[in-house]
Amino acid sequence: MTQIFAYIPHQNGVAEDIAMEYPAAAQKIDASASLTAIVTGSGADLDAVVNEMTSIYSEVIKIDNADLAYPNAEVVRKALVNIIPGDAVFLTAHNTLGMDMAPGLSVKMDSAYAADIVDIEGIEGSTLKMIRQELGGAVSTHVESDISNGAVLTIRPGSFAPVEGGSAGGSITDKSSDAGDLSVKRKFLEIVEAEVGDVDITKSDVLVSIGRGIEDEENIEIAQELAEAMGAVVSCSRPIVDAKWLEKSRQVGTSGQTVKPKVYMAMGISGSFQHLGGVKGNPFIVAVNKNPKAPIFQVADVGIVEDILDFMPELTESIQDL
Amino acid sequence: MEILVCVKRVPDTAENEFELNSAGNDLDRDDLVYSVNEWDNYAVEEAIQIVDKVGGNVTVVTVGDDESEEVLRREMAMGANDGVLLCDDAFEGSDGKGIAALLKAEVEKGNYDLIFTGAQADEGAGQVGGMLAAMLDLPYASLVNKIDASDGGTITVGREIEGGNQEMNEIELPCVISIQTGINEPRYVGIRGIRKVAKVEIPVKGASDLGIDGGSVGDAGAKTKRVDYFVPDLGDGAEMLEGSTEEIIEQLIEKLKAKGGL
Ligand SMILES: Cc1cc2nc3c(=O)[nH]c(=O)nc-3n(C[C@H](O)[C@H](O)[C@H](O)COP(=O)(O)OP(=O)(O)OC[C@H]3O[C@@H](n4cnc5c(N)ncnc54)[C@H](O)[C@@H]3O)c2cc1C
Ligand SMILES: Nc1ncnc2c1ncn2[C@@H]1O[C@H](COP(=O)(O)O)[C@@H](O)[C@H]1O
Numbered sequence: 001m002t003q004i005f006a007y008i009p010h011q012n013g014v015a016e017d018i019a020m021e022y023p024a025a026a027q028k029i030d031a032s033a034s035l036t037a038i039v040t041g042s043g044a045d046l047d048a049v050v051n052e053m054t055s056i057y058s059e060v061i062k063i064d065n066a067d068l069a070y071p072n073a074e075v076v077r078k079a080l081v082n083i084i085p086g087d088a089v090f091l092t093a094h095n096t097l098g099m100d101m102a103p104g105l106s107v108k109m110d111s112a113y114a115a116d117i118v119d120i121e122g123i124e125g126s127t128l129k130m131i132r133q134e135l136g137g138a139v140s141t142h143v144e145s146d147i148s149n150g151a152v153l154t155i156r157p158g159s160f161a162p163v164e165g166g167s168a169g170g171s172i173t174d175k176s177s178d179a180g181d182l183s184v185k186r187k188f189l190e191i192v193e194a195e196v197g198d199v200d201i202t203k204s205d206v207l208v209s210i211g212r213g214i215e216d217e218e219n220i221e222i223a224q225e226l227a228e229a230m231g232a233v234v235s236c237s238r239p240i241v242d243a244k245w246l247e248k249s250r251q252v253g254t255s256g257q258t259v260k261p262k263v264y265m266a267m268g269i270s271g272s273f274q275h276l277g278g279v280k281g282n283p284f285i286v287a288v289n290k291n292p293k294a295p296i297f298q299v300a301d302v303g304i305v306e307d308i309l310d311f312m313p314e315l316t317e318s319i320q321d322l
Numbered sequence: 323m324e325i326l327v328c329v330k331r332v333p334d335t336a337e338n339e340f341e342l343n344s345a346g347n348d349l350d351r352d353d354l355v356y357s358v359n360e361w362d363n364y365a366v367e368e369a370i371q372i373v374d375k376v377g378g379n380v381t382v383v384t385v386g387d388d389e390s391e392e393v394l395r396r397e398m399a400m401g402a403n404d405g406v407l408l409c410d411d412a413f414e415g416s417d418g419k420g421i422a423a424l425l426k427a428e429v430e431k432g433n434y435d436l437i438f439t440g441a442q443a444d445e446g447a448g449q450v451g452g453m454l455a456a457m458l459d460l461p462y463a464s465l466v467n468k469i470d471a472s473d474g475g476t477i478t479v480g481r482e483i484e485g486g487n488q489e490m491n492e493i494e495l496p497c498v499i500s501i502q503t504g505i506n507e508p509r510y511v512g513i514r515g516i517r518k519v520a521k522v523e524i525p526v527k528g529a530s531d532l533g534i535d536g537g538s539v540g541d542a543g544a545k546t547k548r549v550d551y552f553v554p555d556l557g558d559g560a561e562m563l564e565g566s567t568e569e570i571i572e573q574l575i576e577k578l579k580a581k582g583g584l
Binding site for chain 1: 422445452453455457570577
């Protein structure tokens, strides 16, 4: 029987949403598999998450250690190697902790590794069939992993339907004493909070959001004029911030701001999951992109195939004439 | 500081419209525009800046085919001192662990204080750096967007985590670091720069040079394999507005009015 272990990321005593999504992923791997949640941490925060998990998982493993109070991936990995059975399937989120911890874990466990899984087709023999994406979401791929010696999978947050409600009445096993030696060569120092900018894009109902399609710093003016005409604010994708054309506080996405506008105008943005991860609340999405195959058209409500550098000024003018 | 930067030649997502081939099992690669992986370019720039400050050498390495030499040359034009191409038919079809095992063999031939990878490449995996570190038994930090390498035995790194917050860590050398975009502003490489390094000899190493059993890497050694590419049918997708630009704008304005956008 397949044994599946799901690693629960948490903050301030609350599990992240992915905790509710692993059960659907596990079900798709093997409906008859056993599923165990693993929570690492320390003290009251850890206990709160462990208790929360007993309503969703029938078995919950708790690893309590002061060295795990902050999830330093190097420490977490060391603990997990000693606790997960070698032939198990291990699930973790494809987030900044999962990306830090999981690839090395698969090496230490000598198991197969598959990253950023968006869907699962199931097991045939010892082959696990999964779906992932490449090239920023432009294409999907079927991948197969030989899991005869176990597997480590990172699951894309938001890809599997969350469990609703929950009264699993799970049992808790304390494996803190099995974690072993947790000394590592990387020391967590502190969290430096993101800088607050002069514009709060999270407060605006309408966002004119620009991506790499804006092509040049000078063209940002064109977006600003459109935003002004619409009574909107300019936000952007990551490459615009990387190029230092706009400040970080304007970046939408998993490593930027989470916005919940009524209308989101994606101008020259391809639609990577890290970008869309910051667009919440089901806004009306308008995408303008010169590539008819851009992945953003799969999630937008309205799509327009045009060059934004020509389209935006014309739209601005028409709105000004209203 | 001896720094090794792992770089990959990838299809450029900004320059290409991806189509499947007629059999439907691969991309139509005939007209694809390739370039160096965006993240790797930041990694090379960071390495050059560190060496400019504290002295040392930057070597760039890639696992690829003949054509991958061009990305090594491009990064050498930026300022990397040496390049190494790991190339052998036996390497084809390697999964992340295969690539990491090959890079490990090359790392062990040198004496590196720092090994950089990009945070992720074209396949969106973000796996090779962490695997390489674990295989070498070295500490690892991913998604690094700040490095202070002024100290001797350790460096201080900032990892970019959710919400753009930064997780500061102290990490012992030698170590493996994956670099996130935005850490610096990669310098521009002109034709003249490329010309300057056009004749520099770039060693090519195969399985026997690396002391690697060809069967342990490549397709034969891969536990995870891509079976095919496809374009998913995601239901309706967007309502595409068509007609002249004027007509499109007219339709769009009506919709924006209805949805509270105007
Ligand atoms: C850990 C991690 C976190 C990340 N966090 C974020 C994040 O928070 N936010 C974020 O945005 N990204 C984030 N990224 C980066 C993300 O993976 C993508 O690289 C990024 O979102 C791409 O931005 P883009 O769509 O603007 O650029 P591209 O993907 O290059 O797309 C540009 C688009 O513009 C179109 N275009 C080009 N010229 C024109 C024109 N003249 N007119 C119309 N269309 C045009 C092209 O067809 C293309 O579709 C993160 C990545 C990682 C690894
Ligand atoms: N074929 C390769 N040759 C050299 N380095 C690679 C190769 N593939 C991946 N890498 C490195 O690993 C990083 C992450 O890639 P990936 O794990 O494939 O997403 C890249 O940014 C490179 O630094």
